[in-house]
Amino acid sequence: MTQAAGSMDRVFITGASSGIGAALARRYAQQGASLGLLARRRELLEGLAASLPHPECHRIYAVDVTDHAALAEAARDFIAAHGGCDIVIANAGISHGTLTEHPEDLPVFESVFATNVGATVATFAPFIGAMKAQGGPRRLVGISSVAGVRGLRGHGAYSASKAAVRSYCESLRLEMKPYGIRVVTIAPGYIDTPMTRHNRFSMPFLMPAERFADKAVSAIARGDSFRVLPWQMGVVARVLRVLPNFIYDALLSRAPQKPRKVAP
Numbered sequence: 001m002t003q004a005a006g007s008m009d010r011v012f013i014t015g016a017s018s019g020i021g022a023a024l025a026r027r028y029a030q031q032g033a034s035l036g037l038l039a040r041r042r043e044l045l046e047g048l049a050a051s052l053p054h055p056e057c058h059r060i061y062a063v064d065v066t067d068h069a070a071l072a073e074a075a076r077d078f079i080a081a082h083g084g085c086d087i088v089i090a091n092a093g094i095s096h097g098t099l100t101e102h103p104e105d106l107p108v109f110e111s112v113f114a115t116n117v118g119a120t121v122a123t124f125a126p127f128i129g130a131m132k133a134q135g136g137p138r139r140l141v142g143i144s145s146v147a148g149v150r151g152l153r154g155h156g157a158y159s160a161s162k163a164a165v166r167s168y169c170e171s172l173r174l175e176m177k178p179y180g181i182r183v184v185t186i187a188p189g190y191i192d193t194p195m196t197r198h199n200r201f202s203m204p205f206l207m208p209a210e211r212f213a214d215k216a217v218s219a220i221a222r223g224d225s226f227r228v229l230p231w232q233m234g235v236v237a238r239v240l241r242v243l244p245n246f247i248y249d250a251l252l253s254r255a256p257q258k259p260r261k262v263a264p
Contacts, residue, residue, distance in 0.1 A: 015092030019193030065119035097258035154257025189233030
């Protein structure tokens with residue numbers, strides 16, 4: 001299958017079975033895109049694909065993103081089936097509260113980094129060669145978080161992993177620039193998803209997932225290098241970045257913590 005130059009009709013999304021990933025899938029499907037939908041839970045992927053316009057155009061992959069070989073095989077299958085890929089969205093991510101003083105939290109740190117950072121790299125890697133050979137708009141999209149702007153109490157693993165995603169995508173942006181491939185980093189604030197519904201604290205500027213997807217798809221189409229959504233959290237992020245440490249510490253030292261993951 002050959003795509004017309006200038007189109008962005010082939011979209012591969014990880015973490016596609018629910019939340020932000022599913023909302024992005026629905027938005028791109030409404031635009032007529034052919035999708036590669038990857039997540040661990042096959043039954044949810046099958047239900048999502050069946051609910052989309054032209055389900056015959058979409059391919060599903062029941063894969064854990066930390067299985068890099070299986071992830072690369074899914075990427076090769078999608079490229080072969082559609083003659084390339086225009087947009088890759090590394091959306092898969094997990095979030096658990098962690099406290100460094102507890103030795104049992106070290107594997108949780110490692111798991112969060114493996115999913116949020118390592119899998120982002122592993123998602124992009126098998127697509128880059130094909131995208132270099134293509135014409136037209138091409139996008140690699142990393143999903144960071146406002147939680148990665150400054151470290152949050154009890155969120156050490158998640159904040160650090162999302163800060164790493166932002167820095168990694170910035171490095172990749174410079175590497176891809178000579179090839180005309182734009183690297184877009186989206187930093188969600190509080191988005192109404194199954195992940196955030198577990199939070200036991202107030203979530204300012206909570207944004208519906210479908211509204212987030214509309215805004216994110218527009219930012220990706222423009223090739224924005226970095227975008228915080230919703231915009232109100234972008235203002236908060238800019239303020240947090242410039243706050244002196246003594247003020248930041250005073251304001252956030254008693255902020256609510258995300259619950260730790262309880263070992264089975």
